[in-house]
Structures are given as C-alpha cells and as structure tokens.
Amino acid sequence: MKIKWVLLAFLSTIVNVLSGCESLAVLDPKGPQAQTQANVIWLSIAIMAVIVIVVCAILVFVLTKYRDSKLPKDYEPPYIEGNHVVETIIVGVPILIVIFFSVVSVISNNKVEATPEGYKGQDPLVIYASSSDWKWHFSYPENDIETVNYLYIPTNRPLEFKLYSFGPITSFWIPQLGGQKYAMSNMVTTLHLAADESVEMMGRNANFSGKGFAENTFHVEAMSQDKFDEWVKEVKETAKPITEVRFNELLKPGHEGQLTFTGTHLDFSPAPEGENAGHHHGSSDSNANSKGEHMEHDHKSSNSKEKSPHKHE
Amino acid sequence: MGFFSRFLIPNPSPVIYSSMVAIGVTVLLIIVGITHFKKWFYLWSGWLTTVDHKRIGIMYLISALLMLFRGGVDAVMMRAQLAVPDNKLLDSQHYNEIFSTHGVVMILFMAMPYIMALMNFVVPLQIGARDVAFPRLNAISFWLFFMGAMLFNISFVIGGSPDAGWSSYFPLAGNEFSPHVGTNYYMIGIQIAGIGTLMTGINFLTTILKMRAPGMTLMKMPMFTWSSLVTSIIIVFAFPVLTVALIMGTMDRLFATKFFTMTDGGMDMLWANLFWVWGHPEVYILILPAFGLFSEIIPTFSRRNLYGYRSMVASMVFISIYSFFVWTHHFFTMGQAAYVNSIFSITTMVIAIPTGIKIFNWLFTMWKGRIRFTVPMLYSIGFIPLFTIGGVTGVMLAMSAADYQYHNTMFLVAHFHNVIIPGVVFAVLGAGTYYWPKMFGFMLNERIGKWAFWFLTIGFCLAFFPMYITGLDGQARRIYTYSESTGFGPLNMISFIGAVLMAISFVLIVYTIYYSIRHAPKDVGDDPWDARSLEWATHNPVPEYNFAIIPQVNSRETFWDAKYKGHELFKGDYEKIHMPNNSGVPFIMSCIFFVFGFALVFSIWFLAIIGLIGIFVCMAHRSFEIDHGHYISVEEIKETEAKFRGVNKWK
Numbered sequence A: 001m002k003i004k005w006v007l008l009a010f011l012s013t014i015v016n017v018l019s020g021c022e023s024l025a026v027l028d029p030k031g032p033q034a035q036t037q038a039n040v041i042w043l044s045i046a047i048m049a050v051i052v053i054v055v056c057a058i059l060v061f062v063l064t065k066y067r068d069s070k071l072p073k074d075y076e077p078p079y080i081e082g083n084h085v086v087e088t089i090i091v092g093v094p095i096l097i098v099i100f101f102s103v104v105s106v107i108s109n110n111k112v113e114a115t116p117e118g119y120k121g122q123d124p125l126v127i128y129a130s131s132s133d134w135k136w137h138f139s140y141p142e143n144d145i146e147t148v149n150y151l152y153i154p155t156n157r158p159l160e161f162k163l164y165s166f167g168p169i170t171s172f173w174i175p176q177l178g179g180q181k182y183a184m185s186n187m188v189t190t191l192h193l194a195a196d197e198s199v200e201m202m203g204r205n206a207n208f209s210g211k212g213f214a215e216n217t218f219h220v221e222a223m224s225q226d227k228f229d230e231w232v233k234e235v236k237e238t239a240k241p242i243t244e245v246r247f248n249e250l251l252k253p254g255h256e257g258q259l260t261f262t263g264t265h266l267d268f269s270p271a272p273e274g275e276n277a278g279h280h281h282g283s284s285d286s287n288a289n290s291k292g293e294h295m296e297h298d299h300k301s302s303n304s305k306e307k308s309p310h311k312h313e
Numbered sequence B: 001m002g003f004f005s006r007f008l009i010p011n012p013s014p015v016i017y018s019s020m021v022a023i024g025v026t027v028l029l030i031i032v033g034i035t036h037f038k039k040w041f042y043l044w045s046g047w048l049t050t051v052d053h054k055r056i057g058i059m060y061l062i063s064a065l066l067m068l069f070r071g072g073v074d075a076v077m078m079r080a081q082l083a084v085p086d087n088k089l090l091d092s093q094h095y096n097e098i099f100s101t102h103g104v105v106m107i108l109f110m111a112m113p114y115i116m117a118l119m120n121f122v123v124p125l126q127i128g129a130r131d132v133a134f135p136r137l138n139a140i141s142f143w144l145f146f147m148g149a150m151l152f153n154i155s156f157v158i159g160g161s162p163d164a165g166w167s168s169y170f171p172l173a174g175n176e177f178s179p180h181v182g183t184n185y186y187m188i189g190i191q192i193a194g195i196g197t198l199m200t201g202i203n204f205l206t207t208i209l210k211m212r213a214p215g216m217t218l219m220k221m222p223m224f225t226w227s228s229l230v231t232s233i234i235i236v237f238a239f240p241v242l243t244v245a246l247i248m249g250t251m252d253r254l255f256a257t258k259f260f261t262m263t264d265g266g267m268d269m270l271w272a273n274l275f276w277v278w279g280h281p282e283v284y285i286l287i288l289p290a291f292g293l294f295s296e297i298i299p300t301f302s303r304r305n306l307y308g309y310r311s312m313v314a315s316m317v318f319i320s321i322y323s324f325f326v327w328t329h330h331f332f333t334m335g336q337a338a339y340v341n342s343i344f345s346i347t348t349m350v351i352a353i354p355t356g357i358k359i360f361n362w363l364f365t366m367w368k369g370r371i372r373f374t375v376p377m378l379y380s381i382g383f384i385p386l387f388t389i390g391g392v393t394g395v396m397l398a399m400s401a402a403d404y405q406y407h408n409t410m411f412l413v414a415h416f417h418n419v420i421i422p423g424v425v426f427a428v429l430g431a432g433t434y435y436w437p438k439m440f441g442f443m444l445n446e447r448i449g450k451w452a453f454w455f456l457t458i459g460f461c462l463a464f465f466p467m468y469i470t471g472l473d474g475q476a477r478r479i480y481t482y483s484e485s486t487g488f489g490p491l492n493m494i495s496f497i498g499a500v501l502m503a504i505s506f507v508l509i510v511y512t513i514y515y516s517i518r519h520a521p522k523d524v525g526d527d528p529w530d531a532r533s534l535e536w537a538t539h540n541p542v543p544e545y546n547f548a549i550i551p552q553v554n555s556r557e558t559f560w561d562a563k564y565k566g567h568e569l570f571k572g573d574y575e576k577i578h579m580p581n582n583s584g585v586p587f588i589m590s591c592i593f594f595v596f597g598f599a600l601v602f603s604i605w606f607l608a609i610i611g612l613i614g615i616f617v618c619m620a621h622r623s624f625e626i627d628h629g630h631y632i633s634v635e636e637i638k639e640t641e642a643k644f645r646g647v648n649k650w651k
C-alpha cells in the first residue's frame, strides 16, 4: 500500500519538523510584534494540520476500500448526485473556520500596525531606515547620529521605523522582531517594533533589488537603555559627521562595511514625507507630523573623527 | 552604445557559449533533417498553415514540453547554486536572470500553453463541435504565443535576459537599474504572447456558448468545458490589464515616459497593482482548467459520476469572480492601512471555501467507486493531499499579520509551488497521458509513467517542503547565495536532491513517449479508458471533422448513457461537412510580429516600422480575401469512417 506509506512519511516529517521549529527565527520572537505573529502562525498551523489530516484520512479510507482489485467482480458503482447533509457540512465547516480566521486576522493586523502591546503611552524611538543599492542607512534623529548596515536599539522601548528607499523597492525585515514592510522611493512607511531582550539578530532587505541583493543584510543588536545611551555618547565623541558629499558617495551602488556618523542625512536629504511626500496609500500612520520635531537638532560635531568601520565579530 | 554591442550578452559565461553552440547545432540538424526527409511541404501544409483545433492543440503541447525543459534546466541550476553555502557555480547576475526567466517560462510559456493545448484539443470534442468558433483566429493565437515565447527565449543568447524577477517590479525593472535589453524582451515577448491568449479567451468563450451539440444545455456541459468557459471569461477580463501594464512599461523603457519612475510623478506601486490585478486571476486561469481535468479523470477511473456537479460549477463561477478581489494580498507589506489588509485578508481566505468544496467533491466521487490506479489517476490522487497542503499554507499566507513574516521568503516559494505543481503540473501531465490515445492513437506505457509519477512526487516533496522551514528561519527568496552561518545549507541540499529527482521524472516522461511510439500497440479502440464524456465517442485519432454526425446530448454523461443505457448518440445520416481552409497568413503574420518585437527590443526603428506595416498588410489581406472554406463529401466521410475499426459502434 504505497499511498499509505507516503502519507505516513508525510505525517512523520510534519511532526519532526514541528518539534524542531522552536529555533526557527520567525518562531523564536524577541519582541511583542514577532510574538503576535508567531502566535498567529502556530494557531494556523494547528488548525490547518487538522484539515490536512482529515482530507488524508478520507482519502486513504476511500482508496483502500474502493480499489478495483478489492471489489467483487460484479460491483457496479451507484449514481449519486449529491447529498444535502454532506454538502452543508463541507460548506459549513470551512465557513466557520474562515470566520474564525478572519477575526484572528483583523485583531492581529491591528496589533502589528500599532504601538506594541505593553509599550503603549511610551514615547517611541524613531529611526529612519532607508535603503540604497545595497546598503541600509539608519538615522536616529533623536540622538542625532547615523549608522550604515548595523542597527543598535534599546530594549523595552517602542521603536518606530520610518522606511524609504533611494532606489528599487526594498523590504525591511528583522525576523525575530517582526516583519517586514516595503521601503519605497517616494513615500515613507511606518513599522512599529520593540525588543524585549538584549540579543543580536539578523536583519535584511527581503525584496529583490538587483545584483547585490543577497548581501543586503544588516546586523541588529538590542541592548539596555543604559548601554544604548553609552553607545550614543561614544558615537558622538568618536564619529565624523555625515556630509552631503560623503552621503552621496554612499548612495552609489556597492557594498560597505558598518559605518557610524554623527548627524543624519535627513538634514540635507529629507525623507519623502510631509511636504516632500511623493504619494501615500491610506497608511494608518498616525505620526505624519513627527518629522518636524526631529529636525530641530543642531549639529556641532565638526571636530569629531569619522570612526573606522564599526567591527563586529 | 554601438549598434552591434547591444546584441552581446552583458556577462557571458561558458554555460551561455555552450548553449549558443547547442542551439545553433540543433537548428541546423532540424533543417537538414527536414530537407533530407523531404518534409518541408508536409510541415507547411500539415502544420504551419493548419487551422484544425486538434493540430493546434498538439503544437501547443509540443511547445509546452519544450518550455518545461527550458524552465526545468533553469530550476535545477538554481537549486544547484543554492545547494551549498557560498557556492560559486553562478554569479549573482546569472542567477537573477535564471530565476526571472524560469518564472516567466514556467507560468506563461509552459503552464499556459499546456492548458491551451488541452483546451484546444478537448473542448470542441467535448461539446460535439467540428472546430472552434474562429479557426483562423485560433491559429493566430497559437503562432503569436509561439513567437512571443521564442522572442523571450532568444534573450538568452542575444542581448541578455530579464533579471528583475517574473513580477518585474519597477523601479528595478526601469532603465536606471536594468540598463540592458533584458526587460525589453520581457515586456514585448509577453505582450505578443498575451495578445494571443486574449484572442484564445474570446474564441473559446464564443465556441462554448455557441457551438454546443444539440441538447447540451449549460448544466449538461462536462466539467472541463465548464472550467474552460469560466477561464475564458477570466482571460477576457484580466489580460487587457496586462496588455496595458506592459504597454506602459514598454513606454517607460523605450520612450522615457514616467509611469513607474521614482520621480516626476511616476508611481512604482502602480505597476505592482496592475501586475497583480492580472497576476492573481492568472493563477486561476491556470488552476481552474486543471480542476476541470481532474473532474474528468477522477470519475472515469472511479467508474462513477462526478459528485456534487452543481456545487462544482457554482464554486468555479464564484472563484472566477472572486479572483479579481484579492490581488492586494501580494503586497500586504506595502504600507497600506490595517483595515485594507484586513479586507484583502478576508477576501483571500474566502476563496478557500469553494476550493475546499471541490476537494471534498472529488473525495466523494471516489467513494463507492471502483478505483483503477492508472497513471492519470495517480496524478489526480497525488494532487489531493499535496494541493490541500498548498491550499492551507495559502490560508496561512492570507493572514496578513503573519504574512509580514512570510512575504518574500522561501515559505512563499514553497507555497506557490505547492499549489502550482500538484495543481497545474500534475493535471496537465495526467491529462496528457489520459488524452494521449485520442491525440495520437496509441497509449503511453503505464509502467514507465508510474515511475515518472513517483519520481515527480517524491522529488517534489523533497524539493519544496524544506523551503517552508528555511523560510521561517529567515531565508529570503531570490538570494543567490548565503553564508554557512545561516544554517540553511542542509535543507537546501535536500531541495537540490528533490530537484534532481524531478528532473529524472521529466526524462522518464520523455522516455515513455519514445518507448511507446516504438512499442505500444497501434489499435487501442476509440475508448480505451472506458470514459464518460463525448470526446471519446469519436475515433482514435480523431478525423479532421471530429464527428461524422453531430451527436445528440441527453444528459451530463451522454456517452456513458450511450454505452450502457442505450441512448442513441448519432441520429440521421451522413451529410457533407463544411470545414475552414488552411491559411499561411497566421504564421506569416506572427513571424512579422516576431521581427517587429525584436526590432522594438533593440530600438531598431526602421525595422519596427517595416514590421508594423507588414502586420497591417496581413490584416488587410484578410479583409479582402474571399474564402468560403471547403466541403468534405459524403463519399469521403464514408471512406474515412470505414478505415476505422469499430465504426458505427455507438451509432
């Protein structure tokens, strides 16, 4: 009974896989948004597994019971149009499941689009994450610093990422904090995240953007607010300011190591929002006016040195 | 850029040089062969100028198999590249070109024509018609598809292939980021083929509505015809969107318009919207006929009528409408509001309901049946659990909050292959085997066919199930390499092994054909599977006029009734039959289209203008042409019918 064995093999792989899943990035969340998403994923895996098992069970039953070689020679299958009870069940149960999932989906959508649970009312740290071929530029208007290809974030504080791109559409993704949103050239999208633990994580551009796409990754490190403040202070003391000339150099296609600057490129090359906005598609972003308050920092960091590319082992 | 340097490949490699040589040698061999066997005339009069829906179907089939090979080689190369971390087999540019052409070739030049092959061959027979409504338009459709596909394929050796993915998102696909001609090929090759598809849609819509045999009401139509009808309607609504999007993209690339640019008011997301407004219905254009095929195969080999016919029809109609209301699920992450995502999340999940109904109906069709495990049936049985898995992962993707974590990852790749391979590929391979005797008059070897099935199925599971896991572990799609430290290595190696098994299965399929041509018995009767619908009521292979006498339909399974319940299918006597004449114009016009397209790709304007004039000349020629077709005389019909054994068996 080949079919049976194949199905058994399926089931056992599924079980094996599920037991190994805890360590998969997406299912190993380090923040409330990723946690919400992991919960939705687990819930849907569970319900969907039941459906697959039911279908497989019926299939195996039918195939073993009604195979040609097993039936009496004179057996003639009957003509059956359908059956109202059966049809009600096969329509009704999926409808109930879909209703249930719709509710889950709407609730979770609202969660991932809002300030993370447990962080409401706190003042978020706004970070502008913009991509160029094939780098990530992180601007911290509040701290007045900028990094390239790495991201330091404080734990236990809501983060508000403002995403846009200097080239093709890219997608900002830190699997363990929560996923992914597009960064586009003439609008700013907002992603609300937060980190619960001090950990190092992988972040990347998830949307194909040409030749250097595979290496379009960045390093993420979540640390306590104290450590974060310390780091900011260090950057201010050691890093060189970002200048328009230097920034335009960075925008050219190619890869760079991890770089650190004081000041942000938002000063001379503002993000496409507010009066620079290209377009928007009904984003639920409530922080349309957040730009103004961040732009008021003044930068007197002319005597700081550019730090040699930030190294991480 | 100099005139000639445009034709060079941007970054050639030994692979490309050797395939150039291979292509050259093959073309030469074919030409020598045809000349040697003096087949030029036969080729011209029998095939290139034919308007017979059956021959057009067979030409679609051959093209689809060729393209399956091309796309398959791409696939295996991709999997080989990803099999180990930090692999140097392909460089980034080459990999990008390969996955872009793989996607386009598989969807548009393999799956589509394979479906078209079966629609062309089967639908007129199934409704008891002599041909499609517009036979010559049908030939044009085929040749346009063919020339579009060829134009797309020569990009591999002349000028460079598209490298922005099969979805070709702007601004990446714009001149700034894709400067070589690859994306021009994409825009124009698909455009030419797409026009052909649109005309096929119109043609089959008309055929099915107007040319059914007497007595065949809509609710007596066989399931595959129903699915073709619904598909044609989707084509007629969806393809114009593609046409417009491609025109806008072409204008941006060739004439520096600013539809999809980053500045000057262009909107990159407009492309994404237009692309998916076509692209999502497109996947239903592929899957619904596949559903139709399974609904033919499963009842035949269960020796039972299709369970829940009405709900099958209803669910298909419902899906066809709904497929236009879900396109945004392809970019949940584009930054629209939570309520927008919620709406599209729900509309997407709702489609799972009619799909689920169909799955259960197939299961209940087998229930109390008498199941024979033939090759077509194996494909249909394998389809059920695998497609269910693909479907439920689709529901998982439809939960937009979770999709934030799946989007653009291997999880997504696993999902869509999980629906498209068991759904579409299994259907066309199974149906190809099922209808083979109708097409060619002999059966394909079952034993080799079963081997091919098992290789394909096991290979499929190995190739794609690991991707669900690597996706959840953070492997993005379309990356050409990854580092050892990611830990993706072992699972990708398993995927590669799976891909190799699938490749072996393809070789086995080709071998079955070869083996059966040599060894299979040449007289299998008209109805070798003991089937249920009208296409089996005529001879094997089918005579030019399909049915000597137009059949009388009394039920959904009229042929079954004729065999076992004494229904009289063919009433009356032979009469002369009117048939359309062959014409060289569709072929010639499509060749001119090819030249025109080529000229546009490389912006050779004088040639483009000549081409355009040529196309209009062909159309003008048609409108002045006087062609009333021809008649097949009663004597000739009698002669032909007498040649088949078992004549008048159902008469």
Ligand code: HEM
Residues within 6 Å of the ligand: B072, B075, B076, B078, B079, B099, B100, B102, B103, B104, B106, B107, B110, B111, B164, B165, B166, B167, B413, B417, B420, B421, B424, B425, B463, B476, B477, B478, B479, B499, B502, B503
């Ligand atoms: C031998 C079987 C196959 C293998 C091993 C295979 C493998 C792959 C791989 C590795 C990718 C690239 C994923 C990425 O990095 O984005 C891909 C993409 C794709 N495949 Fe397949 N594939 C197979 C068959 C098919 C078939 C039969 C179809 C359609 C009928 C298909 C349609 C696609 C599409 C549409 C894409 C997306 C291309 C893009 O990202 O632009 N594939 N496939």
Ligand SMILES: [Cu+2]
Residues within 6 Å of the ligand: A184, A187, A279, A280, A281, B269, B334
């Ligand atoms: Cu946008």
Ligand SMILES: [Cu+2]
Residues within 6 Å of the ligand: B279, B280, B326, B327, B329, B330
């Ligand atoms: Cu879709």
